[in-house]
Amino acid sequence: MVSSANLGFPRMGANRELKKLVEAYWAGKVTEQELQQGSKDLRAAHWKLQKDSGIDIIPSNDFSFYDHVLDAAHTFGVIPSKYQHLQSGLESYFAMGRGLQRAGDANVQAVDVPAQEMKKWFDTNYHYIVPEFASNQQFSLANSKPIDEYLEAKAIGIETRPVILGPISFLLLGKAVKGDSVQPIQLLEKLVPVYEQLLSKLKQAGASDVQLDEPVLILDLPASIKDAFKHAYEVLVKSSPRILVATYFGRLDSNVEFLTQLPIHGIHLDLVRAPEQLDSVLKVLPAHQTLSLGVINGRNIWKANLSKAIETVIKAVQAIGSDRVIVAPSCSMLHTPHSTESETKMDQEILDWLAFSAEKLHELATIKEAVATGPASVQAKLQANADSLARRAASKRIHRQEVKDRVNNISPDQLKRRSPFPERQKLQQEKLKLPKFPTTTVGSFPQTREVRLARSKLKKGEYTPEQYDEFIKGEVQKCVKFQEDANIDVLVHGEFERNDMVEFFGENFEGHVFTQNGWVQSYGSRCVKPPVIFGDVSRSRPITVYWSQYAQSLTKKPMKGMLTGPITCLQWSFVRDDQPRKDTANQLAFAIRDEVVDLEKAGIPVIQIDEPAIREGLPLRRADWDAYLQWAVDAFLLSSTGVHDQTQIHTHMCYSDFNDIFPSIKRMDADVITIENSKSDLKLLNAFEQHSYTNEIGPGVYDIHSPRVPSVQEMQERVAAMLKYLPTGLVWVNPDCGLKTRGWPEVEQALRNLTQVAQSFRAQA
């Protein structure tokens, strides 16, 4: 019979219990024992929830105190030497995730170790801790977490399928420790026996099945990696429970051939991202393999179309028989919030369209039931689902013809500035009269406790809007005054009125809704609450003009208007699934374009449109890059080109290496780009030179991720390095990113140093 399975459940709990526990533990407010007990209770609650929802195959070891890749590193003994002198349990674990600084005394030594690098988990907004391997790496089964959690579930009467990051993905997601040149995959031979040991222990403990996650299978893989898979899995199956290899976030493509030749028991496919792969896999699936069908979206929040999912499952059943078919979410539910139940304030009409993790479990169970015992058995549920989908499709709240018409009639003129850059540059120079090596900041200034407090008072009604307004005005005044005093050339208002760069705009655009409790894990204990884009997006009134205009009224220097770009809004939201992402991006772009035009009308001479997320939207397969970059850059152009030549458009990028998308950055045609360069990466500068970038550029000279104040001399060295690659007339001097996480004293000092650096170069020029 068809069975239902889950691949992973969100760890945080309905009210972010895990976050609170872990943070309390870090703060020394709860003991390790309390942390362990609280986590155990949470795991039990989640297992029971899944069981009660009718899921047949329930995951264990999907829980993590911080991150599942870090868990794998810790379990397999991949602990770089700088952490080895720490206590082997939670102390070294958390130190690897978030660093550890502790003053010493007579009894204990001082500790100061940095965190390991953090990277985005494929194209989600979850970040994992990058494992670090050494050439002489030794592996060992350093803890028994997967077995303990399997037994813990068993003890409360719940049989589970342990989830373990597969050996190939584990190695490929990692890197060599600093100063070592090992390619982690070379260590496979040494690693496999430890996996064998773990799997056989799980078998002895009674596990019949395990889920080995190998998400790298949806990437373009060289032949050597395919061989590595073959080698590893041929060994592993011998002593293991039955192995299901889970793939997600994309299509297997040519990787399907060797995968179906492995002696594994089953394969999981993401049929939400890549529904078309089902047919080709069904054709080649050997008789000994089962197929797990990811038909429910594990990373978006919309109710599924159950009848469509059922059709897909029936197709597979007809092809390979019901015993070999499993109904599952596309990927772990880690990327969706816990349950819609706590959304007590949301608009009822829109709430009706949503399914968070708990609701997705019911969807899975219903699909299974419909296939196993016939649709009649779940008729009422299917009908309710169909009705809800129909209501959503027909909702007047979603569709607005004038917005669609605008997107359908984009003209080539709307995708380019009126004149080419050299002409604009001249006009802007005449208007702005900036010195050489102009200085600016990326936008936000410290979001102090007082600023956050004022916002929360406004929310609670303890501040009237007028009081809040006065407060923010005071902050803007201080900020403008400081910038003038520090001799910055292009000023900003400081973004004090904003909670978050995407949420702020979403709250002011049509077609967005906000959850009360829709948290998803971003990294470690940090959770985010992405806006939900449910309908056609537009802007009904100016959003930022008031503050930019106010700030401009305080100074004769040019004030820079600050906006978030369309792709970043798209990437950091839950996006509607009833139209291509490209269309939503263009709607966002028009909304921003309207704001840009209004800022210009209000006399704001410089406007920055931030696109930190443009690189992270890149598809996982190279073959899909061009199509994405085409529409993503077009959306940026659409948002930014509605102004006259004299208006200077800036963009800002951070969080990634941009070297491989340079032609696209060029095509964005911003007059000025400020870009993160905190590693003072000569590769970045080299790329600017190689691609003969001609517009103006400010590679960051001040790493804002650290409270350290950079000295004049070190920033001078950075600018000097830039000048080896970039012509003097193009270089701006600015920090890496916004200053909102910093404190005022450091920021003041650092920016005064920064303007001094610019002055010293001007004197030489």
Ligand SMILES: [Zn+2]
């Ligand atoms: Zn940034």
